[in-house]
Amino acid sequence: MRIGIHGKEFTRDTEDVIQSVFDELKKRRADIVVSSEFNEHLINNNIDSGKVEIYQLREDLSELDYMLTLGGDGTLLEALTHIRDKNVPILGINTGRLGFLATTAKSDFRNAIDALFSRNIDIDERTLLRLESDDHLFGDLNFALNDFTILKKDTSSMIVVHAYIDGEFLNSYWADGIILSTPTGSTGYSISCGGPVVLPHSDNFILTPVSPHNLTIRPIVVPDESELSFTIEGRSNNFLISLDSRFEVVDSSVRLTIKKESFTAKLVKLKDNSYFKTLRQKLNWGLDVRN
Structure with a gap:
């Protein structure tokens, strides 16, 4: 499987998670293609990404099976400008804060990668x-x-x-x-x-x-x-x-x-997730002393 990865500058709090994502993909023998911008941050933070390919902005990414983003919603939106109209599904692993688009918690990334490789996912098409x-x-x-x-x-x-x-x-x-x-x-x-x-x-x-x-x-x-x-x-x-x-x-x-x-944006949707669940979690709906 050919996996693209894009992220932004990150803190020491998320170094272990990012390293673990690469380790998990290497264990599954995925072909990893990293954005040139994110690769610089990996090098600066001594992340062992293994043998990866580097892609530049404006490069054709149509051969990717999926794109992973490591960050928040802004990171996912940026990755969409790399993919453009190539119909590559994006999975956002949220190492940031709110995350309406990058809905996979960093603590759940292994389950998300399992779902990708088993194809146990849905693709949510969003209007642009x-x-x-x-x-x-x-x-x-x-x-x-x-x-x-x-x-x-x-x-x-x-x-x-x-x-x-x-x-x-x-x-x-x-x-x-x-x-x-x-x-x-x-x-x-x-x-x-x-x-x-x-x-x-x-x-x-x-x-x-x-x-x-x-x-x-x-x-x-x-x-x-x-x-x-x-x-x-x-x-x-x-x-x-x-x-x-x-x-x-x-x-x-x-x-x-x-x-x-x-064309549309293709977002990876895990089977146990839903838009209403995201609303409740991110907007704190239902959090009331009466509940």
Whole structure:
């Protein structure tokens, strides 16, 4: 089995777990392919990764059977930009904190690897969104699993985001910005700004304002077959836009269009896990003295 591994800088608290992951894969004689970025951290921390191949960014990873990520949700999102449209399933082993996407606890990694090698898993396909713009922003990484955002940058004054759905004017948002999230991203930035939790396969996008000036403005859920477009104005001529954790600075001349991406993210789902279980664990639902 050919396994890719990506991670970020890690602390001494997680060194033993990372070493154990490599030991487990070597014991199973897996062909291991490590990102060049993560390999530097392995060397700096004296991790014995054994005989591994190194892959560079933009390299074709279509021959991988699975991608493992060692970190949190941000690490998994970064690995998705390495895989792009190659349909490689990702298993996130959570050495970080919250972990809505990297749901496998580091204490349970052996069971997760057992499940991979026995093929006792499900593949959870998640919708991505795609950004189109005149300036070809983000190049060929113009997609996101969680969200697209527009935010103010150089001033404390609010900005105005004019939003359109399928060419029809929706609203002018006087706010600090807006978030357009997928159902997967509904538990990210959107939920912290008052957006709803939307189940992963709901075929929707969620448009959530960030600190709107007009308090009657509320998040809106739209079909993901819709085309949403935006223009921006404000006292500053610089605005921040982001796709997941990647960002660029744009000016008011830009027109931004969001559509559903033509490919999906493939997340490995273990048999004993479920989205509702993740919600209860990560959001502490049901933790009450009455229970």
